[in-house]
Amino acid sequence: MADSESTSEFESETVDDPIQNLSNEKLYELLQNILTENEKLTMENEMFEKFLRRVEPNALGGGAGLLGSSTASQASQQEAAPTRGVRKRSRSKGSASERTLRLTAEQKCDIAQREIEELREELKRMEGDCEKIIDKKLAMIEETQVRAIEIKKFEHEFHRDVIVGGVSKRTGKVECEKFERHHRDLIGKRHALINKLVLKNQALKVSLRKLKSQLRQKEEMGDVLSKVDFDQLKIENSQYMDKIDEKNQELLKLKLMAGRTLQVLNQHKKKLAFLNKELDRIKADIQQRNDLLRRVDAEATIAEEERLKAEVINRRLREQLSDYKVPEVLEYVNCMADLYELQKKERIWDRKVDIAKMAVDRHQRIWKQIAKESQK
Template identity: 50%
Template sequence: MLEWFCSRIDPKDLQKATATTVQLTNSSASTSMQDVRGGNRKRSKSRSSSIEKVLKLLPEQKCDIAQAQIEEIREALVNLQSDSEKILSNHKAVMEEAEMRSCELKKSEYEFERDIIKGAVNPRSGKIISEKIVRHFEDKMKSRDGLIEKLRLKNSTLKVQLRKLRLQLKQKEEMGEVLHEVDFHQLKIENSQYLEKIDERNQELLQLKMVAGNTMQILSLHKKKLQTLMKEAESLAAEIDSRNELLKKIISESSIVQKEKEKANIVNQRLTEQLSNYRVPETLDYVNEKARLYELRKSVQSWKRKVEIAEMALGGLKRNWQQLKAGLATDVAVKQHSKPLSGSVQVL
């Protein structure tokens, strides 16, 4: 590390560092000489210790060298990262350009095959027409010229924007608005503070999410209970409606029954009055009525027999009538057939 530090340090800084080391060695040598005058007679040990003190570095110097190496490594890492990003961006640009070129080549190949190989063939001779080939390539050149002009205008606008940004950066540097290393350190401290606050808020958010999850579970349970209670309420409401309808029917039936009861009471009162006023007829009247009933039944049976006999006679008369009608019809038909036969006999 010391060799690397010495190889990279300026000669002027090296001279200053050696002067400081000589001063430090002189001060150490003077202290060693005072120790010798004070009575310490071990000269060999003092000389060896002074040589060792001259050869060794102080902790402050070691810390400075290590800090310089760390800063140099950081700068190298930053430069390496920027170089690698540039190389990566260049490679990405090359890859994008290659992809665009491959797409353009495929497109141009497809268009050439569509317009020239298949579309520019003369149907009579079977050969490709040269005028269409020339027109195709002229159109391609015109499209390329238009693309070049478009890219040139885009490049000029980007250059103008870059010039404006550089002027703005220079103005900020002149005005002192550019951020320095101290500002970056302050921003890092603020960033760390904000990160701690963000962690605290994230913890609070997790706790709130847990509480929200618990509340959602409780809410879902209450919702399920509410649904069951709503279903029970609907069933109870339907049952209440059916019970109310049944009650209405019972009330109407009870009113009808009450009316019928009143009617029955009236009939019962009338019947009771009739029973109270009823008198049993005499036995002779009963016997006479029974005899009359027997005679009437007997006469009814005799009349039924007479009716049956009359119906049988009516049936025989109907049959005779039908037979007479059939005989008359046959006689009429015979007469109609016999008239022309008698006329023909007379002619002969």
């Protein structure tokens, strides 16, 4: 009997449960809706915990307990769903406790509004910090660019005044005097820049003191100032900010123009250095050609003198040739006969000389033998 009653009660509960009659697609859609609702509740709980942690850090345990109790009540409600007919009284008690722990919509909106304002303030603080960091980085970049331009300028001047302009034409090495002069000029420029910056720093300090005194006076007179004065100050501030932006834009344009001008100037300086080298080469070539021309002129003068001398000799030889008379044939024959006779006599005397030399040699040998015998 008891089994039949329990079976009939279970059948009545399954018939009353609407989930059993849903299809798989409907169940999946219902599950997705429940998961979405759970995510919303989780985000809402995190927001409430954050608000409670910021407002009352000591009450976080109690708040967590309250949130935990609400979550537990929801879980107990889900567990009680299959046995809805058996535990109706306990579920009614749980719903009553939930009604006592839940926040109203107005309270939730107030907390959400405060959290939004807190997030906005935090974003503003982060934005201010980021702007400060960006300003510092931009200042560092600008300083680096200025230093790079100064280094390039110093390198160009050093190359122009010392490496190129300081080379001695006689020795081909850099002169120490020009190197020292370049460094003295550089140190003088640095001292002038330091003095200029010191004066500028002093002027800025004076203006800063004036501005601080004006700010102090304005703070003292802040209670007296009216809304119109504040509006006027805002208008003036906006006007000054616009002017500052315009000046910054002009300064940026001037910096870009100065950079381009410096690039063009460096290009022209390089071109000028190249043209100076070409001019020196052309001057050396002209000097060599002038030396060659002087040597050619000297050789031409010498050749002209030799030509004149040759003309004089040629004229004299021509005159001698024109005055020359051929001797008679008989005279030539007689001269040749005399020549043959003289040559014959020369051969005879050569034989006599050879015979005399042989006799002298023989007498010398005999004399030497006699001298040796007499010595013995």
